Amino acid sequence: MGQPVLAGVDGSGHSLAAAEWAAREAVLRDVPLYLVHAAPPLPGGEVPDQARETLRRVGERIVQGVIADLGARHPELRVRGEQSAGAPAEALLSRAAGAGLLVVGARGSGGFDGLAAGSVALRVAAAAGCPVVVVPGRRLGGFGNGTRPAGAVPPVVVGYDAHRPVAEVADFAFGAARRRGAVLRVVQAWVFPAEAVSPRTLFVTEEDRATWEDQEVLRLSDALRAPQERYPEVAVRADVVLLHPAQALLNSSRGAGLLVVGRGGGGRLGPVTHAVLHHAGCPVAVVPHGG
Known part of the structure; x- marks a missing residue:
């Protein structure tokens, strides 16, 4: 049991x-x-x-x-x-x-x-x-918030950092999506690298932005390979967004059935977790991990 x-x-x-x-x-x-x-x-x-x-x-x-x-x-x-x-x-x-x-x-x-x-x-x-x-x-109807078409299963959303992937968070989110038969939406928020906002950089071109975003997409794809192999039946939608992590998660979780975030050691909640707990309209899962 x-x-x-x-x-x-x-x-x-x-x-x-x-x-x-x-x-x-x-x-x-x-x-x-x-x-x-x-x-x-x-x-x-x-x-x-x-x-x-x-x-x-x-x-x-x-x-x-x-x-x-x-x-x-x-x-x-x-x-x-x-x-x-x-x-x-x-x-x-x-x-x-x-x-x-x-x-x-x-x-x-x-x-x-x-x-x-x-x-x-x-x-x-x-x-x-x-x-x-x-x-x-x-x-909450159908584990989510808001009104959805009959039979529709709201997605599970997880905030994921491909720079520091955490297996516990991935397993929880993939497991929740598998049990519900839901799509898993993986959200990676990113910011411009330090050289893009230095005093010596006059402006960021669209080409530069696209290059950095492509790097984030590839990094997330690599980080998701292992959990996708463990949960092959889960349909995954990966979103890489240039936005503050809290805002990216709140935007993505509208209409979701569950929002999943991680919590590191030390017994404290980070600012992103605080923000989603106070403002998300759907249930929020906080998953502890040692990372």
């Missing part, structure tokens, strides 16, 4: 959307879904037993309600839930070590409307040992 999918639930619309996405993913992977409800500690000193019991009952109702809802829509789903007395991010991170995927809503019940991605989502995306998917706060 494969590693389970783990999802955090707190009764908010964002967490319900995340639970639905996680259920579909668990069915696709043929693995169990584990739901975790964790309420942040109450402020102040010692919490009365009656208040603690009330919180426990509320959490139990939330978990059982989500289990019943998901079971009705996905009869083949294997799902169970549990409660944790710890803070939400820490509760999820402690359980993520044994999971194949952690799914959270962009914001929880305590989030601020002006923030696209809340503190729990950002914390687990930065620190989890397994891939994390952050789901926007609405039900």
Whole structure:
């Protein structure tokens, strides 16, 4: 049996959307879904037993309600839930070590409307040992966002750096596309080399730009050769764009079912990942790697 999918639930619309996405993913992977409800500690000193019991009952109702809802829509789903007395991010991170995927809503019940991605989502995306998917706060048809023709499968989009290719990111993106029968759109953003923007360069000709772009296209083609051999059934569309990486990914992910980005070591999210978590309209997968 494969590693389970783990999802955090707190009764908010964002967490319900995340639970639905996680259920579909668990069915696709043929693995169990584990739901975790964790309420942040109450402020102040010692919490009365009656208040603690009330919180426990509320959490139990939330978990059982989500289990019943998901079971009705996905009869083949294997799902169970549990409660944790710890803070939400820490509760999820402690359980993520044994999971194949952690799914959270962009914001929880305590989030601020002006923030696209809340503190729990950002914390687990930065620190989890397994891939994390952050789901926007609405039900998603066909794993994506927006309206699509009946039967259409939205593409999976991955941000890829052919200068420093990462196998973990490629395998996650190719695997997601294969499970869905989706096209994989590989986006490589590039900038002009240093000599093109030096004080000695008066202007960049169209011929120079085309030459540099051709080099990027060839580099990306070489970097994709190995994963394409591992996933020959996945149709790949490679896009090389002269644009800031965050903007390139946001543009490419419109109408996508999933956007995949990598996360290096150090337990921190880079500026590109921050940007897509706050502004992407589709679920975003953050894949940890050692590169």
